[in-house]
C-alpha cells in the first residue's frame with residue numbers, strides 16, 4: 001500500500017474490516033431476532049452501504065438522514081426500515097417524513113398529539129395501497145444511564161431527551177396512547193451488554209405495564225457490539241429474554257459507532273514543524289474540523305508515522321507520551337489554539353512531508369466535519385485487497401456554498 005499516493009487529508013475505509021463488522025451485526029439479527037439499523041448520525045458513508053445490506057434499515061435524526069437512508073439503503077418498498085427520532089419536529093419535516101419513514105418517534109406527548117392525525121391520515125392511504133402503516137413511538141427516559149462524560153449522557157438532570165416516568169404517566173392520563181405502538185430509549189455510549197442488562201431493569205421498573213401493550217421497542221445505540229471483547233452472547237440472551245417476557249414484541253438496535261468501528265483511518269501530512277518548549281508538528285488534518293471527538297470526549301487517537309526514504313516506506317508506531325527519543329505535539333492548521341490532537345513520540349525523527357495515519361477514524365468524524373477556517377474537507381477513499389480507490393474529493397465550492 002503506497003500511502004504517498006493517497007491525497008491528504010483523506011478518510012480511507014477498509015472494506016474487509018467493514019465486512020467483518022457487518023457479519024457480526026448480522027449474526028445478532030440471526031441469533032436474537034432483533035433488527036439492527038444503521039445510525040446515520042455516526043456512520044453515513046453511503047458508498048459502502050452495499051456491504052451492510054444484510055442489516056434491517058437505517059435510523060435517522062431528521063429529514064436529511066431519513067432521505068439518505070431512503071435513497072441509498074432503501075425503504076418500505078425494499079423491506080427496509082427507516083426509523084426517525086428527533087427531539088422536536090417542525091411541521092414541514094413531518095410532512096416530508098411521511099413519504100419516507102417507517103417509524104416516527106416523538107420526544108413528548110405534545111409532539112405526538114400535534115402530528116398523530118397526520119400520520120394516521122397517511123396510514124389510511126398506505127393501507128389502501130396494501131402497505132404497512134407508519135409506526136408511532138415515544139422516547140422514554142428510564143432515569144438510568146452509566147455514560148460518562150455528561151455531554152453524552154441522556155439521563156443527566158434536566159436532560160431534554162426522552163419522557164421521564166412521571167411525565168409519561170401524566171401524558172397517558174391526559175392523552176392516552178392511541179396509535180402508539182412502540183417505545184424507544186437511548187442511554188448507552190460505547191458500552192458492553194452488561195450495561196444494557198442493568199438499564200433494562202430500570203426500563204422495566206418504570207414502564208412494564210406500557211411495554212406489555214407495545215409491538216416494538218428500540219434499545220437505541222451505544223452498544224459497542226463490534227469491539228473485540230464485547231459480550232455478544234449476553235446481548236443475544238438479553239434480547240431473547242426480553243422477547244419472551246413481552247410476547248411478540250419486536251426489538252430494534254440502532255448502533256452507529258459499532259458499524260464504523262475500527263474500519264478505516266484518516267491520513268494526514270506533516271506540513272511544518274515549529275518549536276516552542278518542544279517540537280510541534282502542524283498537519284493538514286485538524287482536531288476541531290476533522291476529529292472533533294478528540295476534543296469533545298476527549299481522547300487521544302492511536303497513530304502511525306509513515307515516512308519515505310528513496311523508494312522505501314517506513315511505518316512506525318507511536319511509542320507514547322514522552323517515551324520515545326523524538327517527541328512531538330501534533331496539531332491542526334486552524335487558528336484555534338486548542339486544535340491539538342495529542343503528544344506522541346517515535347524512535348526516528350518526524351519530518352515535513354511524512355504522513356500520519358490516525359486509526360479508527362470512520363465513525364463520528366466525516367459526519368461531523370466542518371470547513372472552519374476554510375480548511376478543505378478530507379477526501380473519501382476505500383481500500384480493498386490492499387488497493388486504494390479515491391471516491392470523492394471536495395473543493396472550494398463545498399466551502400463557498402455553505403457560507404452564502
Ligand SMILES: Cc1ncc(COP(=O)(O)O)c(C=O)c1O
Nearest residue numbers: 039042186221222223255256257
Ligand atoms: C437516538 C440515538 N440512536 C442511536 C445513536 C447511535 O449511537 P452509537 O453511535 O453510540 O451506537 C445515537 C447516538 O447519539 C442516538 O442519539
